[in-house]
Amino acid sequence: MIERLRASALLPFLAVILGLIVGALLILVAGKNPWVAYSAMVEGAFFGGNAFGRTLEKATPLIMGGLAVAVAFKAGLFNIGGQGQLLLGAAFAAWAGFTFDLPMIVHIPVALIVGGLVAALIGAIVGGLKAYRGTHEVITTIMLNFVLGNFTDWLASRDGPWNDPEGGALARTPLIADSAQIPRVGGLPTGFLVAVGLAVLCWWLIERSTFGFEIKTAGLNKNAATYAGIGVNKILILTMAISAFLAGVGGAIETQGVTNRFEPGFNTGLGFDGITIALLARTNPLAVVPAALLFGAMDAGSSLMQSQARIAPEIIAVIQAAILFFIAAPTVVQYITRARNVSSEDDGVRLSAGWGG
Amino acid sequence: MLTRSRLLAILVALTLVAAACGSDDGGSAGGNLEKDGDCASEDYYCVGLVTDVGKVDDKSFNQSAWEGLQDSEADYVEFIETQDSKDYANNIQGFLDQGFDAIVTVGFSLGEATGIAAAENPDVDFIGVDQFQGEAIANVAGLIFPENKAGFMAGALAGLMTESNVIGAVLGTDLVPPVVAFKEGYEKGALYTNADATFVSTYHPGGLDVAFGDPDWGATTARQAIGNGADVIFGAGGATGNGALAEVAKDEGVVFCIGVDTDQWETVPEAHPCLITSAMKLIDAGVVDLVAEAKAGSMTSGNFVGDVGLADYHDFEDVIPDDVKDEMEKIIAGVLDDSIDASI
């Protein structure tokens, strides 16, 4: 047991180290000091002020986006549309937040669920098109990213129905009611706990429930699933809806826990990052949490890295790409580090198996 | 399988690419970029700049503000580039923690974070570029510009220079109020000098995150506008607009183009063959003025209206007829003293 744990933790650890080395080389090429840079990054992510709170805050949408992609992968679906679904959830949670007048204990979950359900509706449409019209979900979700991005921009724009009357010409919704704001406890965002709770729920759903078994069966082999009496079309629609729901709730948490309103341009790229997180976690819902924490910490630390070491924060993306590469390439890690047994077994994850549908 | 030589080759290739491409953008330290005092002390005046999501070399408003700050009377200046809109407050706080005396925040979307930080830190002066102040806060100056006036001047020139009477505009997004003001002013100005003018104007069809960074779309759309008969094209929208200018330049002076924000003769040399002028808002000068006021302890609170104007004609000095130049002089003066109504 301990041996297995050591082995499974060793690869991510070595991958992070190697990723940081790649980043350090680039920093050296630019004539800067990697040590200064990295200590600033660590300080900005964990120590000083509300650093750790920011790390959790940044990890939260990554968890939700990661879960959305991971769950869809289990059914052999590739949801590239997390970005659009997240925006939709963020906008509708804002609407529920500034429209209703409810006690906090009701208002917070209502707004979260409204955001999630509207996104889920879109997911169901994507799944339905896939099931009944054969339209590839990769196409529809990519296209919907553009459509939903524009739609939510419009909702908040000065011509839109939800524009903040006090914002002058600014494109944004009004502030949500205090009762819809997810509170902070000791400076730490509670939204993070919601995300972790949903990660556990997803793990249970996939690994322990009958429905999860059906999802995985459909993902592995549609024909076999049909022979086994599983309604594959139903599975496709439901899984896509759940996936989009998760992304939508991710957007809702951003609105209710961080920005307190919906504003175009405030959630850029979060949904796309979900793909990276899901891959980093090998689509395991529980592993999504540490993966999101790692990348969230790097994102949070990047501003202090720029102000203290004068290094453009984009280098973080290069380091993250390197980490993802090394985690997926145990042979390379083994070769470079001469470590033994960096990956205990080939877990046989073939994400691309879902491509063909 | 994985051989040592193959791995080595890949690593070497990667390092070579990195070395070839990677270059030092730290900027040579000098002037007020060198920190030789303590920002927390009374007599060492430090000013920090927080960008909108974007870089200080965006050839647009972040860059203008940063250039202004470097020219200012501050003893030490520093910037931080925001990666994520949710970091505005954190990035402002970073400067506050170091005891900076004034902070410049660039772009309307930082308005809210700036207001909150100002209320919590009454001893620090805040300069908000493009941030309209509804009600004045003592330690916040909103540096705003009548973009409609700059647009009007550019439009007036376009109206005088067009032969086809079709005038184009390739724009960022209408989600950003200054872009709308530029466009509306431009069209009004063109109609002022040319009652027959018709317009082919289009906003970028994408969201806020891409609308200012899509030069390919800008260029393609500028070409489509030329196909529609436009012979003067206004590019207003960061890199998107710059793409439009560069495309018009391919026609080598047959079609004219007009830049935006700064004198784009300096920032977009690709556009030299067509760039007759730029509709400028002098962010840099405004920042210099406000920092001087803040350092003297007498910063304007509420709105500070910066200067707008048209850039030089540069190489088109001889192309633009004298009567047009005379006419433009009158119009510019009229717009600035409000005897010509450029309001939108």
Add this chain to the structure above:
Amino acid sequence: MTTATATTSPTVKATISKYLPWAIALAVMFAILFAMSWDSRQTEAVGAATVRAAAPLLLGALCGLIGERSGIINIGIEGQILLSAYCGFMVSSLSADASLPTVISLILGVVGGVAASALVGFFMAWCAVSLKMDQIIAGTVVNIFALGFTSYAYVQGRTQPRYPNWTVPGLSELPFVGDVLFNHGPLTYLAFFCVVGVHIALFRTTWGLRTRAIGEHPGAADTVGVDVARMRYKNMIIAGAMAGLAGMLLIQSASAFSRNMSNGKGFIALAVMLFGRYRPLGVLGAALLLGFFTALQSQLQFNQAFDIPPQFFGMIPFLLTIAVLAVAGLAARPPAAAGSPYEKE
């Protein structure tokens, strides 16, 4: 996945009968709309913009197509486009600084951009073939790296020479088609030659036969003596070159690099590839259709055709694409071996 009941090698005729009618019908419909309400100058402008907007999507989709036909799924097209645009721009810019003639520095730029993307293609083949890494991960690595690296390394202030427009003598004088087809930058023409080239190569040459074989039945191809691994490396490099050209098209268009200038084109290209059902001519139809919708939305804004916010104009290309696909009900069947590394038995 599903047991491969491989369709017979698709002929041009099959392609046309299966797929193109939808694209043509729609295009004709809108063309008629144009002719009725707008003048010919506008129709020509829309046509030219269609061709121009379609070209990078076309090349991006060809990159994906060649890879997947060979059994490697490539979702890193976006990164390849961005990286090649950056490297091509840098090479052109540096060689112009070295006061080389304009033509030379432009050509060097294209070579540099294409080489960069081909190198990425090699990297992805290495991941997929030698490391047996999951191909979706390999593509994602490329996307994140390209965006981060180019943004990090790019320094403002560099310029490069402009690409000229080439009007084809004679042909460009033709009514309508002259302006639509024969007044573009040199690389745009090259893009359309690439489609024809890939189509012929894929369905009329030994290379094409082998490529399709290693994508459908690598085992069978191996037994008849095709070196599957080597072929996949080679094809990913060729595919990378296509994406590199797509990146250089952006530079040809914009005359300069700017951060994240690919703006999702690589992902749209992925959709175009699936829409075109892994066939070069299908991809051509799909790319033209999307290009047309994009040009259409600009024209509708120009004409102030509807009094709706710009955000809704922006949705038009994407909503129409979904609508076309949903109505047509066309499912793309990927090559059977796409996504899985080949294990020699």
